[in-house]
Amino acid sequence: MIDVIVAGGGPTGVMLAGELRMRGVDALVLEKDAEPTKVVRALGIHARTVELMDQRGLLDQVLALGKQYPLGGFFAGIRKPQPEGLDTTYRYVLSIPQPVTERLLIERASELGVEIRRSCQVVGLSQDDDGVTVEQADGTQLRSRYLVGCDGGRSTVRKLLGVGFPGEPTRNETLLGEVELTAPPEEIAAVVAEVRKTQLRFGAVPLGEGVYRIGAPAAGLAENPRVPPTLDELKHQFRALAGTDFGAHSARWLSRFGDATRLAEHYRVGRVLLAGDAAHIHPPMGGQGLNLGIQDAFNLGWKLAAEVTGWAPDGLLDSYETERRPVATDVLENTRAQAELISLEPGAQAVRRLVAKLMDFEEVNRYLLEQITAIGVRYDFGEGHELLGRRLRDVKLNRGRLYELMRGGRGLLLDQTGLLSVTGWADRIDHVVDVSEELEVPAVLLRPDGHVAWVGDDQQDLIGVLPKWFGAGVS
Ligand SMILES: Cc1cc2nc3c(=O)[nH]c(=O)nc-3n(C[C@H](O)[C@H](O)[C@H](O)COP(=O)(O)OP(=O)(O)OC[C@H]3O[C@@H](n4cnc5c(N)ncnc54)[C@H](O)[C@@H]3O)c2cc1C
Numbered sequence: 001m002i003d004v005i006v007a008g009g010g011p012t013g014v015m016l017a018g019e020l021r022m023r024g025v026d027a028l029v030l031e032k033d034a035e036p037t038k039v040v041r042a043l044g045i046h047a048r049t050v051e052l053m054d055q056r057g058l059l060d061q062v063l064a065l066g067k068q069y070p071l072g073g074f075f076a077g078i079r080k081p082q083p084e085g086l087d088t089t090y091r092y093v094l095s096i097p098q099p100v101t102e103r104l105l106i107e108r109a110s111e112l113g114v115e116i117r118r119s120c121q122v123v124g125l126s127q128d129d130d131g132v133t134v135e136q137a138d139g140t141q142l143r144s145r146y147l148v149g150c151d152g153g154r155s156t157v158r159k160l161l162g163v164g165f166p167g168e169p170t171r172n173e174t175l176l177g178e179v180e181l182t183a184p185p186e187e188i189a190a191v192v193a194e195v196r197k198t199q200l201r202f203g204a205v206p207l208g209e210g211v212y213r214i215g216a217p218a219a220g221l222a223e224n225p226r227v228p229p230t231l232d233e234l235k236h237q238f239r240a241l242a243g244t245d246f247g248a249h250s251a252r253w254l255s256r257f258g259d260a261t262r263l264a265e266h267y268r269v270g271r272v273l274l275a276g277d278a279a280h281i282h283p284p285m286g287g288q289g290l291n292l293g294i295q296d297a298f299n300l301g302w303k304l305a306a307e308v309t310g311w312a313p314d315g316l317l318d319s320y321e322t323e324r325r326p327v328a329t330d331v332l333e334n335t336r337a338q339a340e341l342i343s344l345e346p347g348a349q350a351v352r353r354l355v356a357k358l359m360d361f362e363e364v365n366r367y368l369l370e371q372i373t374a375i376g377v378r379y380d381f382g383e384g385h386e387l388l389g390r391r392l393r394d395v396k397l398n399r400g401r402l403y404e405l406m407r408g409g410r411g412l413l414l415d416q417t418g419l420l421s422v423t424g425w426a427d428r429i430d431h432v433v434d435v436s437e438e439l440e441v442p443a444v445l446l447r448p449d450g451h452v453a454w455v456g457d458d459q460q461d462l463i464g465v466l467p468k469w470f471g472a473g474v475s
Helices: 011-021 047-055 059-065 098-112 156-161 185-195 231-242 289-309 318-341 346-358 362-373 402-406 459-470
Strands: 002-007 027-030 067-069 093-095 115-117 122-127 132-136 141-149 173-180 203-208 211-217 249-258 261-263 272-274 411-415 429-433 443-446 452-455
Touching (some): 002 011, 002 132, 002 289, 011 027, 011 098, 011 289, 027 141, 047 289, 098 115, 122 141, 141 156, 141 289, 156 272, 185 203, 185 231, 231 249, 261 318, 318 362, 402 411, 411 459
Parallel strands (some): 002 027, 002 141, 027 115, 141 272, 411 429
Antiparallel strands (some): 122 132, 132 141, 173 211, 173 249, 411 443
């Protein structure tokens, strides 16, 4: 029996499969499409995701593939200078087209030994006490101990589970594409600037050599949103809004997306879990969806691996939903708020002006950016030190730096006292005795996803916490 089947080979599914495989779990990805998509949805990787890439040894590659832009302007497009003191080494947004990010994650997963089976569509599932039977479109069945639906916003897995997906339906659709434009660049820039005064969903961003990423509101809702628009449809919308289609031709790809906001009622039903867009969808404001999915995978990967390999304490796998669903709720809330703030209605514009003034307060500006970049995420681990439940930024140590020590994906006791011990858990936790001028606590226990599980200097206190996250110690 396969350990884990991942339905969907998008960024969430492939990241998750890599997280499982690096811990010795046998993970198979079933992807319905024959080829990776060329459609560029996400363009932005935020600080927390860059941090995760660093913790997996992918930092040099993502930096080489992306362009760094300042973080200002991410909340509802309100431009403000970057606030002081953002608690991360990566104070920029990294612009990388989604297909490039996906390629990088696929390469990593494949190197780790993950099999990604293409043209394999999941159409059915049933589960019992021992495992899950997964049915594919060609009628074949596979058996696994767990199944994770990373199959996007229209998730088949979620529907087969009967998990509700309440929220608001799409009210507006936007057409998107990569095309060649023949009009002079200055003319395009001037017209776009003019139209955007009253229509923020209109745009044409030059990608070089006459190719542009263009977007425009659709005339209405498509009968079948899965069917991409035609170039004529996009040109028609351009002419309607701007009086010109800039001589658009030779589309590389065309797509449409809606502004629905929905959250799955549950992330787990027995042996089947949901992650990424399969669990939450929202408009792309602030560029958060792909980041959120990758971070879901990072949270779920070590927990599911612990369950499969047998050391997971009671409740560990359920903590995936307890921790990640509130994070998605917050993202849905902030994208809802941003959607209101870009409306051109007079009331919304007044609120926008007010928010813009509030963002002149450093703390407000920083708070909003901590949300968008996800560095402000704090899981509820109960009362305790202010670091508890938060992720720790990378810090320099006497020998090296923190994130380099996290590449094995295990727990980590960073011990500045040299007096502590994780004997009994040494197969799950690395114990590093070192000192950092940037760390004001004697010792910190990090979970494999980098979130702080304990702070202190008392061995008995530490031993009281270890089983909660790392299961029983071995003598
Ligand atoms: C215009 C736009 C701009 C965006 N910009 C950003 C941004 O800047 N930053 C950001 O973080 N996010 C952004 N997003 C959101 C981001 O694109 C998504 O959140 C992200 O793709 C979700 O990844 P996923 O792996 O969860 O789902 P998906 O990328 O949807 O992948 C799901 C995969 O599952 C496969 N699949 C579906 N059904 C089945 C089945 N039954 N069996 C097998 N396989 C199946 C699909 O073919 C697909 O490959 C943007 C979205 C849009 C539309």
